[in-house]
Amino acid sequence: MSGTFVGMPAFPVAAHEAVGNTTLRANLRHATHTIRDKRAKAVAELDDWALLREAGKQIKDHTLRHLDTYLVQLEEAVTAAGGVVHWAADAAEANRIVTRLVKETGESEVVKVKSMATQEIGLNEALEEAGIAAYETDLAELIVQLGHDRPSHILVPAIHRNRGEIRDIFAKEMGEWGRPAPEDLTDTPADLAEAARLHLREKFLRAKVGISGANFMVAETGTLVVVESEGNGRMCLTLPETLISVVGIEKIVPTWRDLEVFLQTLPRSSTAERMNPYTSMWTGTSDTETADGPRAFHLVLLDNGRTDTLADEVGRQALRCIRCSACLNVCPVYERAGGHAYGSVYPGPIGAILSPQLRGTTSEIDASLPYASSLCGACYEVCPVAIDIPEVLVHLRERVVQGGPATRQGNRVVLKPAKGHAAERAAMRAAGWAFVHPGALRAGQRVASRTRRFHPRTLPGPGRAWSATRDLPQVPAEPFRDWWQRTHGKKESGK
Amino acid sequence: MSSRDIILGRVRRALGEAPRGDAQTSYETAVDREYRREHGSRTTEETVGLLAANLADYRAIVHRCQDEEELPDLIMRLLAARGPQYVLVPPGLPPEWMSAADPTRVHDRAVSTTHDVDKVGSVVTGCAVAVAETGTIVLDGSPDQGRRRITLIPDHHICVVRVPDQVVSSVPQALERLDPTRPLTWISGPSATSDIELDRVEGVHGPRTLEVVLVSGE
Numbered sequence: 271m272s273g274t275f276v277g278m279p280a281f282p283v284a285a286h287e288a289v290g291n292t293t294l295r296a297n298l299r300h301a302t303h304t305i306r307d308k309r310a311k312a313v314a315e316l317d318d319w320a321l322l323r324e325a326g327k328q329i330k331d332h333t334l335r336h337l338d339t340y341l342v343q344l345e346e347a348v349t350a351a352g353g354v355v356h357w358a359a360d361a362a363e364a365n366r367i368v369t370r371l372v373k374e375t376g377e378s379e380v381v382k383v384k385s386m387a388t389q390e391i392g393l394n395e396a397l398e399e400a401g402i403a404a405y406e407t408d409l410a411e412l413i414v415q416l417g418h419d420r421p422s423h424i425l426v427p428a429i430h431r432n433r434g435e436i437r438d439i440f441a442k443e444m445g446e447w448g449r450p451a452p453e454d455l456t457d458t459p460a461d462l463a464e465a466a467r468l469h470l471r472e473k474f475l476r477a478k479v480g481i482s483g484a485n486f487m488v489a490e491t492g493t494l495v496v497v498e499s500e501g502n503g504r505m506c507l508t509l510p511e512t513l514i515s516v517v518g519i520e521k522i523v524p525t526w527r528d529l530e531v532f533l534q535t536l537p538r539s540s541t542a543e544r545m546n547p548y549t550s551m552w553t554g555t556s557d558t559e560t561a562d563g564p565r566a567f568h569l570v571l572l573d574n575g576r577t578d579t580l581a582d583e584v585g586r587q588a589l590r591c592i593r594c595s596a597c598l599n600v601c602p603v604y605e606r607a608g609g610h611a612y613g614s615v616y617p618g619p620i621g622a623i624l625s626p627q628l629r630g631t632t633s634e635i636d637a638s639l640p641y642a643s644s645l646c647g648a649c650y651e652v653c654p655v656a657i658d659i660p661e662v663l664v665h666l667r668e669r670v671v672q673g674g675p676a677t678r679q680g681n682r683v684v685l686k687p688a689k690g691h692a693a694e695r696a697a698m699r700a701a702g703w704a705f706v707h708p709g710a711l712r713a714g715q716r717v718a719s720r721t722r723r724f725h726p727r728t729l730p731g732p733g734r735a736w737s738a739t740r741d742l743p744q745v746p747a748e749p750f751r752d753w754w755q756r757t758h759g760k761k762e763s764g765k
Numbered sequence: 766m767s768s769r770d771i772i773l774g775r776v777r778r779a780l781g782e783a784p785r786g787d788a789q790t791s792y793e794t795a796v797d798r799e800y801r802r803e804h805g806s807r808t809t810e811e812t813v814g815l816l817a818a819n820l821a822d823y824r825a826i827v828h829r830c831q832d833e834e835e836l837p838d839l840i841m842r843l844l845a846a847r848g849p850q851y852v853l854v855p856p857g858l859p860p861e862w863m864s865a866a867d868p869t870r871v872h873d874r875a876v877s878t879t880h881d882v883d884k885v886g887s888v889v890t891g892c893a894v895a896v897a898e899t900g901t902i903v904l905d906g907s908p909d910q911g912r913r914r915i916t917l918i919p920d921h922h923i924c925v926v927r928v929p930d931q932v933v934s935s936v937p938q939a940l941e942r943l944d945p946t947r948p949l950t951w952i953s954g955p956s957a958t959s960d961i962e963l964d965r966v967e968g969v970h971g972p973r974t975l976e977v978v979l980v981s982g983e
């Protein structure tokens with residue numbers, strides 16, 4: 271995964287800087303608490319939530335277990351419907367494929383609907399190098415792009431910006447890229463949205479190439495699904511002549527019917543709505559007679575560390591993620607540290623387990639991410655596909671500290687324990703950070719004691735033999751904080 | 766080796782040598798589908814009422830029509846209130862629906878470029894199915910709904926739903942009725958964003974006004 275934010279310090283350092291930024295913390299706190307409360311109401315409307323969650327988990331687990339079969343089935347179905355399927359083993363290859371496809375159209379600009387996969391591979395930068403301008407069209411992504419900034423939340427990437435900041439960015443930057451913001455632009459959200467509407471419409475109407483990700487791909491039918499709110503997705507998916515979708519190989523569901531689970535759990539978990547304003551589904555290209563939508567459709571299937579993640583039987587569950595962002599909004603660490611501190615397009619609890627698996631744990635930021643958590647378990651409770659994030663965090667911590675077998679780029683390797691105890695240092699610094707923010711830690715421990723019983727004692731599959739002779743690391747009975755106070759309290763507590 | 770072979774090879778190695786059985790057969794038993802086909806029990810009338818309430822909750826404007834005879838008048842009034850010069854109609858829209866309307870009708874097939882569509886103020890369509898529990902209308906590109914772009918670019922969309930025929934309770938029931946090979950658009954309220962301090966703003970890119978007419982069939 272090449273999407274490491276360049277020059278990113280380890281989590282504790284970045285987090286430490288972020289918590290000093292009071293505007294950021296206020297923006298974040300307001301946002302996460304608002305969505306969190308709304309989500310709880312939206313979920314409570316469905317009395318079979320637990321069953322939907324379980325079914326979602328089972329569908330994804332089954333798919334991952336037979337991923338080769340479903341990838342081939344999907345390829346056949348997409349091809350039969352008139353699409354072209356490409357396979358990309360890593361970020362560089364995906365970028366090469368997309369760049370070539372755009373060049374073949376003869377165009378030098380593309381419109382994009384927000385896609386985590388293309389952010390992960392750094393597609394915009396790759397296109398720019400090839401002389402192709404990529405315009406982000408999601409309002410929040412536009413704010414991030416115009417602000418020369420990084421996204422900080424999966425769902426609301428500009429969550430760290432308030433209206434005044436957004437007004438200033440629009441007034442200053444829009445003219446550089448196309449239609450300028452009106453002279454008298456105010457900072458009311460309606461005015462800001464209107465400025466974005468006019469600025470982007472000009473681009474939509476002339477766009478010949480659109481680039482998207484997808485929330486789901488149906489193996490049985492070759493159907494792709496994009497879930498969104500603003501309509502920029504519909505614009506990118508239907509107006510251009512060529513559509514290129516870059517999608518992680520884990521986004522498959524076996525059958526059309528499976529969507530009935532995720533179309534109920536995703537909107538309620540993410541934006542806390544019964545249903546998001548727009549969902550688009552398309553299967554290949556439409557025939558000439560109906561002429562509805564792009565005439566050419568390319569699907570780029572992206573690995574980029576996913577098969578390595580699949581090889582880890584504990585960590586594999588991270589591939590169930592449907593990117594709803596519910597875990598971010600309940601995380602006491604995310605709330606204080608902000609998304610940028612995670613050094614990846616995947617912030618928050620899911621980022622803390624996904625990034626080190628996709629990228630490996632050799633860099634300092636990746637080695638520190640499994641420590642970017644209080645193990646409170648709130649992320650697991652809200653996750654609509656029941657990913658046991660604390661379990662994976664503990665597993666990855668152990669990998670960092672003790673080393674052990676892992677898969678990198680398809681090869682089995684044995685990782686050495688992190689050199690010079692870099693990881694322990696990272697852990698200690700994360701702990702030091704948490705002590706400066708006792709609220710985060712207390713909130714964490716309260717829930718931790720309640721969820722301890724969910725943490726498994728043995729590993730599934732072949733790991734069982736290993737765990738039979740030793741205890742799987744658990745949330746400790748003695749809270750880390752007490753241990754720290756007991757052993758290091760005097761030296762470090764004032765840090 | 767092609768990247769396709771590399772990736773499939775990595776997947777197979779990751780999953781190990783252990784026999785996994787046939788995907789399709791194990792799929793039948795792999796997933797507990799104990800969750801509900803619909804939530805709560807309602808009369809047909811109540812389901813339509815729930816649709817209306819949920820549409821309105823997401824700021825669609827809902828109108829009821831007792832029979833198809835009232836429809837042309839209602840559409841005429843809704844269009845007059847907005848005063849568009851042009852109104853787009855898909856090729857298979859029942860012509861009676863528009864029989865009282867004033868603005869110049871433009872047909873889907875006649876608008877060739879996206880800029881042409883951008884000049885149109887309103888669009889009138891039917892729908893494929895409507896979902897009561899979520900307040901969603903689904904379009905599938907049938908002749909009375911037209912291509913996807915015509916319900917996207919104009920600022921005002923009037924969608925006619927025949928009740929109770931086209932109404933289902935839930936998402937699972939809607940998927941059963943839909944054909945995945947068609948281009949599908951699920952619409953729940955007008956376009957909206959909450960990206961600026963989570964204040965909801967309607968109509969960033971899609972129609973800013975969505976009016977849904979629930980017309981009772983005979």
Ligand code: SF4
Nearest residue numbers: 591592594595597653
């Ligand atoms: S890990 Fe679960 S809660 Fe977090 S984004 Fe993914 S699906 Fe949502």
